[in-house]
Amino acid sequence: MAKEIYETPLEALEATNGFYKDLEGFQYSEDQVTKWLDKHIKLPRVGNVLDLCCGDGxxxxxxxxxxxxxxxFGIDISSGAIEKARILMESDSQHFVIGDAEGKLPFEDSFFDVIFARGPGLYNQHSMDRLATIKIIEDWHNKLSDRGLFYSIFASTPEKMGTYTPMNQVKLPYNRSPRKTEAVDFLGGKYHHNIESFLTPFWKAENVKLVSYSFVNNMHVLVTKKDNK
Ligand SMILES: C[S@@+](CC[C@H](N)C(=O)[O-])C[C@H]1O[C@@H](n2cnc3c(N)ncnc32)[C@H](O)[C@@H]1O
Known part of the structure; x- marks a missing residue:
């Protein structure tokens, strides 16, 4: 049984490894995700795809x-998640990487034709409208090719917008601990963004162009691209 909250992000991260490895993770079925993706994501014929904060893949x-x-390719801070992703994707450590997506991404600029970011840690904070956060969003977009699309998917319940789901009620152990860095001022739990609080950092980012936005079944679905100006 998972602890309700964790003292430190490191302790929560260790529990997250167990959540993916020993427990069942989020338990989406292949059928469920494939149907959703088919409806909402435009995949190119050929090219490179990054699953940012990929979880179990x-x-x-x-x-x-x-x-x-x-x-x-995928990146996640949880080794337990990446171990599972490598097995599921029949892939290797060059493609599915244990790493901090809020640091320097270990991929060349302009490398990806699709970046798919579903529920990344960065989006869980209440105030993404801060310079250090915007800088990360800009760095992520630098990894896109000129034709590349960046998909940001984030769940937010309308009745809860502007509030947190408290730490002891969120599923992912990593969210059961506060995390504070320059880019993440995260109290723990899960913040429910309204359209403005979610879109503002993308509007403000220098190299980001908005392509489309929709709110589908309690999910923000934002598509952006790199703006070379
Ligand atoms: C809500 S889960 C989403 C997982 C997956 N994208 C999905 O939709 O099933 C958030 C994931 O982000 C990862 N994560 C959080 N902060 C991260 C960071 N700074 N760098 C890399 N991964 C991070 C967590 O380990 C977790 O697997």
């Missing part, structure tokens, strides 16, 4: 089912 698997000709 189930969403990469869904994309691979839809287009096996793309080259898939």
């Amino acid at each position: 189930i969403w990469s698997k869904g994309m691979k089912i839809l287009n096996p000709n793309l080259e898939y």
Whole structure:
């Protein structure tokens, strides 16, 4: 049984490894994710795809089912998540990497034709409208090719917008601890963004162009691209 809250992010991260490895993780089915992706994500015929904060890789698997000709990469801070993703994707440590997506991404600029970011840690904070956060969003967009699309997917319940789901009620152990860095001023739990609080850092980012936005079944679905100006 998971602890309600954790003293430090490191302790929460260790529990997250167990959440993916020993417990069942989020338990999305291949059928579920493939249907959703088919409806909302436009995959190119060929190219490189990054699953940013990929968890156990189930969403990469869904994309691979839809287009096996793309080259898939993923990054997550949890070793337990990445171990699972490598098995699920029949992939290796060059493609599915344990790393901090809020630090320097270990990929060349302009490398990805799709970046898929579903529920990354960065979006869980209440105030993304801060310079250090915007800088990370800009760095992420630098990894896109000129034709590349960046998909930001984030769940927010309308009745809860502007508030947190408290730490002891969130599923992911990593969110059961506050985390404070320059880019993340995160109290723990899960923040429910309204459209403005979610979109503002993307509006403010220098190299980001908004392509489309929709709110579908309690999910923000934002598509952006790199703006070379
Ligand atoms: C809500 S889960 C989403 C996982 C997956 N994208 C999905 O939709 O099933 C958030 C994931 O982000 C990862 N994460 C949080 N902060 C991170 C960071 N700074 N760098 C890399 N991964 C991070 C967590 O380990 C977790 O797997």
